[in-house]
Amino acid sequence: MSDRSVSRAARDRKVYAPVFFALGDETRLWLVARLSSGTPQSIAELTAGSSLTRQAITKHLRVLEDAGLVRSMRTGRESRFEFEPKPVKQLKAYLDQVSEQWDQTLGRLKSFVER
Secondary structure: OOHHHHHHHHHHHHHHHHHHHHHOOHHHHHHHHHHOOOOOEEHHHHHOOOOOOHHHHHHHHHHHHHOOOEEEEEEOOEEEEEEOOHHHHHHHHHHHHHHHHHHHHHHHHHHHHHO
């Protein structure tokens, strides 16, 4: 692996690991699904209909916010949260690139084996 590939892989880990971590939790995936409707929601709205406490929702929202998946905005005395799709789009592009590299590697292996 070249120095360039190593530095790129290190950069990719720093960029994408927090997003993978944030999406790796069932509750946070549920919150992302709720917020991806496009309507900003308060913690009270997100808590409604679930067994989660406001503190638990807040903790998970902070992880999502740190990963860039959610942004908050103040509306009067409450914070409203909305989904930010950009990190997911970047993650998809990254996974498509990794998939393409695997396809190329498997193609080379197939050619080698068939010779």
